[in-house]
Amino acid sequence: SMVTDDFxxxxxxxxxxxxxxxxxxxxxxxxxxxxxxxxxxxxxYWETSAVLHLASSKMAKENKDWYGPLSIDEKGGNNFAISFENHKPSIELTKRWITMIYPDLNLDKEIDKLVKNINMEYVFEKGRHKIKMGQTANYKGWRIYIGE
Structure with a gap:
């Protein structure tokens, strides 16, 4: 199944x-x-409502039953934020997910730079997209805002 029991x-x-x-x-x-x-x-898929969450029981940490390798939060129109954890599958999934949504946007190098420089925040434009990248508020992962 592609969805959790409590989807x-x-x-x-x-x-x-x-x-x-x-x-x-x-x-x-x-x-x-x-x-x-x-x-x-x-x-x-764990939730597809106000926010889209993916989950994996095999990536669970601490006392959690599920682990969220990727979340997407729409920000109006074609703008969105994507959050991911410091886990190789999460990083790969995020890179490929962004390119799936926007075939003209590849942030692989920028994501690699973000992951290596944990405390940095990056704001830049790439093509027609405005990008803001940095750590999540809980410091357990990263968030990338993609706007037009």
Whole structure:
């Protein structure tokens, strides 16, 4: 199954938020399956409502049952923020997810730089996109804002 047992889904939001509809597409599901196979994981959709969350029980940390390798938070129109953890599958999934949503945007080098320089924040433009990258508020991962 591609969803957790307690999966939450809000179709009305998926219908009006382009990044969410792309994130549940066959292409997105194939990408999840590819990462699962490569790293022997069980990444699934956990929530698709105000925020889209993926989860994996095999990546669980501390006392959590599930681990969130990737989250997407829409910011109006085609703008969104993507959050991810410092875990090789999360980093690879994030790089490929961004390119899936925006084929003209490859942030692989910038993400590698972000991961190596933990306390840095980057603000720049790439093509038609405005990018802001830095640590999440809890300092356990990173957040990338992508705007137009």
């Amino acid at each position: 939450t889904f809000d179709k009305s939001l998926v219908d009006i938020v382009p990044v969410y509809s792309k994130s549940i597409s066959k292409e997105a599901q194939d990408l999840i399956n590819e990462i699962n196979l490569k790293y022997d994981l069980d990444i699934k």
